[in-house]
Amino acid sequence: MPDDRSFFQYPIFETQMIDLRSDTVTRPTPGMLQAMMQAATGDDVFGEDPAVNELEARCAAMFRMEAALFCSSGTQTNQIAIKCHTQPGNEVICDADAHIYQYEAGGIAFNSGASVRLLPGDRGRITAAQVLTAINPDDVHKPASTLVCIENTSNRGGGSCYDFEELKKIQEVCRAHGMGFHLDGARLFNALIARGETAGQYGTLFDSISVCFSKGLGCPVGSVLLGNKTFIARARRFRKVLGGGMRQAGILAAAGTYALEHHIDRLQTDHLHAAAIAGELQHCHFVENLLPVATNIIIFETRGITASDLVTRLGAQGILCNAVAPSRVRFVLHLDITERMVQQVIEKIRSI
Numbered sequence: 538m539p540d541d542r543s544f545f546q547y548p549i550f551e552t553q554m555i556d557l558r559s560d561t562v563t564r565p566t567p568g569m570l571q572a573m574m575q576a577a578t579g580d581d582v583f584g585e586d587p588a589v590n591e592l593e594a595r596c597a598a599m600f601r602m603e604a605a606l607f608c609s610s611g612t613q614t615n616q617i618a619i620k621c622h623t624q625p626g627n628e629v630i631c632d633a634d635a636h637i638y639q640y641e642a643g644g645i646a647f648n649s650g651a652s653v654r655l656l657p658g659d660r661g662r663i664t665a666a667q668v669l670t671a672i673n674p675d676d677v678h679k680p681a682s683t684l685v686c687i688e689n690t691s692n693r694g695g696g697s698c699y700d701f702e703e704l705k706k707i708q709e710v711c712r713a714h715g716m717g718f719h720l721d722g723a724r725l726f727n728a729l730i731a732r733g734e735t736a737g738q739y740g741t742l743f744d745s746i747s748v749c750f751s752k753g754l755g756c757p758v759g760s761v762l763l764g765n766k767t768f769i770a771r772a773r774r775f776r777k778v779l780g781g782g783m784r785q786a787g788i789l790a791a792a793g794t795y796a797l798e799h800h801i802d803r804l805q806t807d808h809l810h811a812a813a814i815a816g817e818l819q820h821c822h823f824v825e826n827l828l829p830v831a832t833n834i835i836i837f838e839t840r841g842i843t844a845s846d847l848v849t850r851l852g853a854q855g856i857l858c859n860a861v862a863p864s865r866v867r868f869v870l871h872l873d874i875t876e877r878m879v880q881q882v883i884e885k886i887r888s889i
């Protein structure tokens with residue numbers, strides 16, 4: 538079946554809106570749905586779902602890590618990883634804008650009973666020097682610092698990417714202090730494409746990695762957690778305790794395998810689209826402090842209008858986007874946004 542939306546009658550409401558609220562709004566393509574329909578399935582809690590096993594094996598090989606675990610969401614993979622790396626009363630070090638702190642509903646406290654040390658990074662990126670200063674001394678008064686979490690790309694950082702050399706330095710600090718090193722790679726594939734890096738590079742650096750299939754890769758559901766065999770065996774138990782053990786999950790995993798084959802290289806298109814829209818926003822009277830666009834996310838501050846008023850005005854023009862703070866707006870490019878839609882967005886923002 539050709540991967541062409543017009544060929545396929547979607548049995549759902551077709552919106553006329555250009556939806557730039559998030560890369561999670563993508564719907565499976567005809568080719569992806571076909572792969573899902575053809576998936577060989579079994580009971581994944583018994584370890585008997587061939588499509589889940591295939592996706593996990595592929596991811597592990599791609600990242601050069603020992604094992605992988607298919608989960609329902611990126612929140613679940615991050616929370617399971619944090620649980621595996623910490624004991625109650627330990628402390629997690631991360632950027633103040635990190636998803637694990639900002640958008641996981643207090644999960645670090647709820648699931649792991651751990652505290653968090655927030656660092657003021659540069660657009661979501663922390664440095665080895667900052668991590669060093671945040672590690673608590675071996676003192677009974679202090680929570681033990683046991684885990685450093687990195688987010689690449691950084692969501693609230695406007696899709697910014699880490700410099701791999703800095704990540705190596707942070708890993709050295711983690712090693713020297715016996716701390717775990719976790720990557721929230723919800724959008725890692727965007728970083729790999731933007732930077733010309735490989736998944737294997739990351740797999741050899743981190744103790745655990747979470748990647749999302751429901752963002753830029755265009756899947757309806759799913760994230761994968763990677764680590765060594767012992768880590769993933771424990772993670773499997775925590776997935777169960779969180780109610781995340783799914784049965785014929787191969788239907789979902791097959792979408793993931795399809796996306797690994799078809800939807801990684803095309804992320805470059807989303808990045809070009811983001812750059813084109815940002816190029817226009819730069820000249821708009823209602824925009825200031827446009828963050829540098831590194832991947833598929835655009836974040837700017839509003840001038841002379843509140844973020845929510847701008848979102849309403851753009852909505853009236855058929856463009857959906859998000860107010861991420863009282864005077865901050867975010868656009869996210871993704872698989873369902875065509876070249877033509879990008880041209881429309883540029884024309885509409887020019888006319889505001």
Ligand SMILES: *Cc1c(COP(=O)(O)O)cnc(C)c1O
Binds near residue numbers: 751
């Ligand atoms: C979206 C996202 C996640 C996971 O979110 P879910 O909606 O739970 O899949 C994790 N980290 C970052 C940086 C994200 O943007």
